[in-house]
Amino acid sequence: MWFLARHEWRVLSANKIVRIVIAVFGIGLLVASGLGAARAERERATFGFFAHRGGIQQGGPRLSQRADVIANERGWLALLPPAPLSALAIGQGDVYPNYIKVTARSLDALVSGDQIEHPLAVASGQFDAAFVVLFLYPLLIFAISFDLTATERDQGTLRMVLAQPVTLRDVVAGKMIVRAIKLAAPLVLIPVGVAALSTPADGGFWLRAALWTIAVLTYGAIWHGMALLVNARGLGAPANALILAGIWLLFAVVGPSCVNLLIAVRYPMPSRVEAAVQARAATQEATVQGGRQLGQFLQDHPTSGNVGRDGMRQFALLQAQRDQRVAERLEAVEATFNAQLEKQRRLASWLSVVSPTMIAQGVLLDIAGTSTVRFDRFRAEASSFQQQWRAYFEPRVRYAATLTPEESAAAPSFSYVDESVAPAARRIAIPLVMMAIVAVALLAIGFRAYRGYAL
Amino acid sequence: MIEAIDLSKSFGTTIAVDHINLAIKPGEIFCLLGSNGAGKTTTINLFLNFVAPTAGVARIGGLNVVEYPLETKKKLAYIPEQVTLYRNLTGLENLRFFSRLAGAAADSDEELLGVLTQAGLTADQSRARIASYSKGMRQKVGIAITIAKGASALLLDEPTSGLDPKASNDFSTLLADLSGRGVAILMATHDLFRARESGTSVGIMKHGRLVETLGTAELGHRDLEQIYLAHMKD
Numbered sequence: 001m002w003f004l005a006r007h008e009w010r011v012l013s014a015n016k017i018v019r020i021v022i023a024v025f026g027i028g029l030l031v032a033s034g035l036g037a038a039r040a041e042r043e044r045a046t047f048g049f050f051a052h053r054g055g056i057q058q059g060g061p062r063l064s065q066r067a068d069v070i071a072n073e074r075g076w077l078a079l080l081p082p083a084p085l086s087a088l089a090i091g092q093g094d095v096y097p098n099y100i101k102v103t104a105r106s107l108d109a110l111v112s113g114d115q116i117e118h119p120l121a122v123a124s125g126q127f128d129a130a131f132v133v134l135f136l137y138p139l140l141i142f143a144i145s146f147d148l149t150a151t152e153r154d155q156g157t158l159r160m161v162l163a164q165p166v167t168l169r170d171v172v173a174g175k176m177i178v179r180a181i182k183l184a185a186p187l188v189l190i191p192v193g194v195a196a197l198s199t200p201a202d203g204g205f206w207l208r209a210a211l212w213t214i215a216v217l218t219y220g221a222i223w224h225g226m227a228l229l230v231n232a233r234g235l236g237a238p239a240n241a242l243i244l245a246g247i248w249l250l251f252a253v254v255g256p257s258c259v260n261l262l263i264a265v266r267y268p269m270p271s272r273v274e275a276a277v278q279a280r281a282a283t284q285e286a287t288v289q290g291g292r293q294l295g296q297f298l299q300d301h302p303t304s305g306n307v308g309r310d311g312m313r314q315f316a317l318l319q320a321q322r323d324q325r326v327a328e329r330l331e332a333v334e335a336t337f338n339a340q341l342e343k344q345r346r347l348a349s350w351l352s353v354v355s356p357t358m359i360a361q362g363v364l365l366d367i368a369g370t371s372t373v374r375f376d377r378f379r380a381e382a383s384s385f386q387q388q389w390r391a392y393f394e395p396r397v398r399y400a401a402t403l404t405p406e407e408s409a410a411a412p413s414f415s416y417v418d419e420s421v422a423p424a425a426r427r428i429a430i431p432l433v434m435m436a437i438v439a440v441a442l443l444a445i446g447f448r449a450y451r452g453y454a455l
Numbered sequence: 456m457i458e459a460i461d462l463s464k465s466f467g468t469t470i471a472v473d474h475i476n477l478a479i480k481p482g483e484i485f486c487l488l489g490s491n492g493a494g495k496t497t498t499i500n501l502f503l504n505f506v507a508p509t510a511g512v513a514r515i516g517g518l519n520v521v522e523y524p525l526e527t528k529k530k531l532a533y534i535p536e537q538v539t540l541y542r543n544l545t546g547l548e549n550l551r552f553f554s555r556l557a558g559a560a561a562d563s564d565e566e567l568l569g570v571l572t573q574a575g576l577t578a579d580q581s582r583a584r585i586a587s588y589s590k591g592m593r594q595k596v597g598i599a600i601t602i603a604k605g606a607s608a609l610l611l612d613e614p615t616s617g618l619d620p621k622a623s624n625d626f627s628t629l630l631a632d633l634s635g636r637g638v639a640i641l642m643a644t645h646d647l648f649r650a651r652e653s654g655t656s657v658g659i660m661k662h663g664r665l666v667e668t669l670g671t672a673e674l675g676h677r678d679l680e681q682i683y684l685a686h687m688k689d
Contacts, residue, residue, distance in 0.1 A: 003555060003556065004556075007552050010544070010548075011541055011543060011544070014543035014544070015543070155537075155539045156535055156537050156538075156539035157539045157540065157541065159503075159505070159533070159535060160533065160535070160538065160539060160540065160553070161553075161556070162503075162505065163503055163528060163531070163532070163533035163610075164528055164553060164556040164557045165525040165526070165528040165529045165556070165557060165558065166525075166528075166556055167524075167525070455500075455505045
């Protein structure tokens, strides 16, 4: 079989069309990897810039050290560092914010929306290595595998080969191995190589890169299996090409689109704009309520001179009550938005089994660290940090305190620590095993079907 | 030795080969004649184990081709009407591929070029791509594969069809040479003249049955034609 594979390598290498296909594929991969690496570099630079300027002392000592100003206005900018393999897959990175401004009042992310990229880019998806893997790779597998044996059978070469002491299974396996290597080698080496050169690669990077490689190869094996099965039917090369193009459309394009449509119909998503409007209305309503009490207070104390220390504290308490109302209303709006989002995700997770592309997308993004899992974790940690922030500042705000340098230094701080590779590996284990089972089954059925191949 | 014992093959209700018996000894050239659809190619396919027999046994070198598919293919060579090789490779590269596939000993350029020369190709022709070969030249590569492989049985399916008289004659000379080396040859053909000239015996197939077997030594060309036509009239 290996001798046949070596021979097939030579034959395929001498084929101009295959050479062009591989060259275009390689260029596409280089471009996608280069764009991904440049984007990751920008993310690192931005993160470094803000991380350096972070903290409550940012802006210098001339800023007010009043507790309410720090707690409610200046807040803390919680930053999500670039994902471990963000150079390979942008994933949800163009939809979810990688920073959250934490104040005692709110987590300012839902309504800001300024993280979201150009809608056209979000709608069409980014051109990254994951896009090449998920959509172009299957198409190219079909492009060089639609004619495994059909033309050789029609021309008679296959009969010449099979008149030698060799089995058809070995001939086909040799052809498939070469095709798999020709596409998988650049597909794995170029993006991972570019990412490794441009990313500070640690142990976690290489573990994730290994998982990425396994997932990519398993995904590819599914499409090779489909190609094998169609070839084994014994039809001519044009018929194979037509059938395989239909299969690609069905599983990579139409299937995911139908799933999205189904989800949108079953759980229509309130738009972010609508959520932002609701949030603003809720904030305004609560502010007006609180404002009345504060207005009454100011009427009673027209000049700051006669307020006194107790008056300041009373004023701070009223402000805190108003902020609490605003926060509660905002949380309600966010909870509705997130609940609907969660329903969508759960349904999408179930329906993704209809398309290997959807399953693989979930797996690859999770490995890259750009799936919703990491953003949810970031938000949960930011929310938990907000509790600490509130707990630290609330008594000081009510006391209308001004922070001493020691108190500033002792204030809670946030630094996101990425989870290790193990939890991600556990999450992707089941979908990866599912993909492997499908791939093995398709290949086994394909080779079995080849037993009845008419020469 | 090429041997068929009550060999039959049906495709659904159509009987393609009907209980044929033949035994071709080393050095013999058995020419299988018959009209289109008589079952000649199916008979060859049965020996190649490309199709499974419905009944009976096909043997190469004493081994059942169904039970020992790889062992029997080590012993046999096959030349179809169109020797379709890899167009992007040279004659030499094609020969190297097929002889290695067959596990042949000859492997160096010198050895393989020597084999191609024996088959009637010059060194320059051998180093040219198959895409530039004529049909006759490709047939010679087929003969070279047979020689390099050291096959003891050779199956040919209308190999001289479409060859000019000179190329056809050259091909017959090569077959005679292989016969002289002790190769048992089964050749399906429509060419009565070539069958009588090259063959040691001829068999006439009709509706899947081997209706007549004759030695060519005492047979004139005209006799063969009349016998053949008489069978075709029935």
